[in-house]
């Protein structure tokens with residue numbers, strides 16, 4: 001806070017900004033209450049879920065397509081190995097040298113191993129497909145549930161919002177009226193702090209403590225406060241004031 005502003009502060013200016021803050025607090029309270037409304041939370045969550053729906057469906061589609069592709073490939077591999085196996089089996093009976101027999105035995109064993117791998121892959125893919133199907137069913141159930149929650153809470157929240165807006169409009173008119181008497185310098189300080197989520201902006205000194213965060217105000221700061229009528233709280237950055 002600049003010294004120029006401080007030097008301008010008079011008791012009357014402080015009273016005016018405190019009145020302004022009091023009215024503004026009422027608006028904030030209404031807003032906070034609405035934000036904490038359980039109906040609003042349910043409505044917002046259901047809305048967010050509905051908004052994420054398309055993305056989720058797209059992901060399920062992509063997963064299913066990928067799994068189908070894997071399944072086709074595994075099936076083709078399985079069939080190919082089965083065909084090779086029966087081919088080898090037919091040829092085994094016509095072999096006349098032991099070298100040939102040994103070669104086919106080895107090829108046969110390799111094909112069998114490949115076949116087993118294909119079988120394991122197939123089982124795994126089918127399991128994943130089953131799991132994905134179940135997840136999709138759960139998703140659809142949740143979607144239906146969220147739809148009900150949305151429909152139930154949307155009108156309730158909208159009614160609350162309408163009521164809050166009406167109340168706020170009245171208070172805003174009073175706030176605007178009060179603003180006329182407030183020193184522009186103090187109002188500017190107020191708005192700046194409020195924009196930083198420091199609220200209430202002005203707090204009194206309470207038993208040598210900041211009236212906002214209840215931190216002890218050091219003696220040197222207290223003398224400054226006596227001189228300048230307001231100081232920044234070092235802890236919570238609210239403005240501690242005194243009125244003579």
Ligand SMILES: [Zn+2]
Pocket residue numbers: 210211212213214215233234235236237238
């Ligand atoms: Zn403080």
